[in-house]
Amino acid sequence: MTTETILRVTGLRKQFGPVKALDGVSLEVRAGEIHSLLGENGAGKSTTIKCITGAYKADAGEVLLDGVAISPQSPREAEQLGIGTVYQEVNLLPNLSVVENIALGRMKTGFLGRIDWKHSRVRAKAALDKLGVSIDLDEKLSALPVALQQMVALARALDVDSKVLILDEPTASLDEKEVESLFQVMNRLRESGIGIVFITHFLEQVFRMSDRMTILRNGKYVATREAKGLSREALLQDMLGKAFEEMQGRPGNLNTFSEGLSGKENRLVVNGLGAPGKIKRLDLKLKPGEVVGLAGLLGSGRTECARLVFGIDGATGGSIELDGKAIRQGHPRTSIDEGIMLASEDRKTEGIFPNLTVRENMVVALQTRRGFFKPISKEEGDRIARKYIDAFKIKTSGPEAKISELSGGNQQKVLLARWLAAEPKALILDEPTRGIDIGARAEIEKLIESLSREGLSILMISSEMDEEVRCCHRVLILRDREVIGELSGDDVSESEIVKLIAAHA
The missing domain is CATH 3.40.50.300 (P-loop containing nucleotide triphosphate hydrolases)
Incomplete structure (x- = not known):
């Protein structure tokens, strides 16, 4: 690893309405290093990456690549500048072949706009060779295991001579053997001089692979630490924002x-x-x-x-x-x-039925237990709803109010009531x-x-x-x-x- 800074981000700010997603985030990535970007849920990791790659436009701050200020307007423009990103969920086209996925949008054309497939195949093979992997270029992406699909996504990022490679939770869907293969590729890319931003929640992987790490918390920059000699306790205190005492x-x-x-x-x-x-x-x-x-x-x-x-x-x-x-x-x-009942963490997607009333949301689990042939009457539903509205002090105009009109805390109480009503x-x-x-x-x-x-x-x-x-x-x-x-x-x-x-x- 050299001390040459290839990517420098300073004072990045991004606000969505009243919510400050980023409030002065900084990040410095050197050529030939693996730099972990760490933080708990809501720390600002994803928003930082989206601002760097042009998926979001930052409200303030500066991004320098090789010392030159950049402001990509899209992830594709960021790719062309030399910043490649590989996401946890493979963001490619499963119905196309390996070579088509790597070359898509970059194909050389000849007479009458015909695609030069020979050129595309040479480029695709060269990108895969950088990773040290061999994949049939004509195989459909959907026929490959997730680990190899991820290699194709990496090859696509490297096809444009990336200077910086951002890996967002790349090991989340891989087994232990596949993780080892990915780590070998990451080490090979580090040795070639590419700066890698590594986002993961696995602490063992962080300490094994990182040269340095930057910690974010609640949208703010906390610290950048050398991995060597850093204790687990010190890192966790940075992430959580509390000393042990x-x-x-x-x-x-x-x-x-x-x-x-x-x-x-x-x-x-x-x-x-x-x-x-x-x-x-x-x-x-x-x-x-x-x-x-x-x-x-x-x-x-x-x-x-x-x-x-x-x-x-x-x-x-x-x-x-x-x-x-x-x-x-x-x-x-x-x-x-x-x-056995489960109140999901995703209240909006897996919890409430936004177009239904408080009463309807409360009785749905009980109705499921009773079955189709024992419907809950409106009168019984009203009794159940009023019981829990009073017991849980739910702030609502009544059982017939739409649950979408309630605050988040009151929606959460309705969900608790739903499962309790089902005994x-x-x-x-x-x-x-x-x-x-x-x-x-x-x-x-x-x-x-x-x-x-x-x-x-x-x-x-x-x-x-x-x-x-x-x-x-x-x-x-x-x-x-x-x-x-x-x-x-x-x-x-x-x-x-x-x-x-x-x-x-």
Whole structure:
């Protein structure tokens, strides 16, 4: 690695309405280095990349490539300048061949506009040779495994003599062998002098591959660190914005309540649940009234666990028991029928039905449990809706109000009411307070405590570690899609969670 700066970004700012997505972001990438861009959800990584590559127009700031100010108006223009990007989801055309995907939009034409396919094939082979891989140029992209599709995307980026290559979560869909192959290619590109921006949530990969790393938090630049000699704890403190001494400990009332759980039988038992690319193995026991948290950084596998237990994604091994009865896996309808419910992290896409009323949104899960031939009358629906509007203090004009008219916090309460109306035995809460204000957050945390005392078993996922410390009796810690430890009692604290994550990175 040289000390020559190939890409320099300073003071980047971008605002969407009242929201400051970027507020003074800086980034410096040297020729022949792998530079990781790190930060939790909402840190500004994706927006930074989109501003650099012309997908977004920055409100302020400067981007220099080889010391020259650039302002690409599109990703294609950025490519032509020498900045290539490969996204987590392969952004190519599956119905076209390898050579067509690499050459698309760059084909040399001859007499009467005929494409010079010989020239395209030479260029495509040369780009693949840079990666050290051999792929049939005539093979349809859709016939290739994801790892090779990603190599084709890399080859397309290198076809225009990229000086900087941005890799956005390139290992997210790859198995261990495929990751090793990609890392060999990245090392080869680093040695050739290309500056690589590496975005990943896998800390082990960050420390293995990075020369330096830049950390963002809440749209702001935090620091740029040399990878060599940097401790895991120091990196996590940069990402989370807290020193260990500032991290919250466990409320005493949770310890007192936890003591009463010890003699109870398990309600939900998960043994060895797993699936390639999702989670390696999940073992979990939940007692009536117990709140167990899944903690870890973004990309650690928390949501994947929830989706496997609920049956959205199919597991390739393991078993689930509810009150001692084996549950058939692999379908949400089965889980709902048995009493396992999931409140998704994506409230807008997977949660609310925006065109339906508060009442209709609340009773949909209960109607699913009862089946088509036992419809819920409007009168019964009204009773259910008013019960939870009063109990949860939902601010709405009434059961017939459109849910889209409610605030985010009140929409979240309606979703909680939906699953409670269906009388769950175990409730999975994935980011139950995401995107809501402080007051609504406190109210939902109180609801979780109240539901626990009423005997409901809760599996809770939250990006806010202090929230898990406040709400959970036990916490399972995940890293890189694997459970690496468990905390309970007085050991449940932000600092202990971070130490566990760091110790296994």
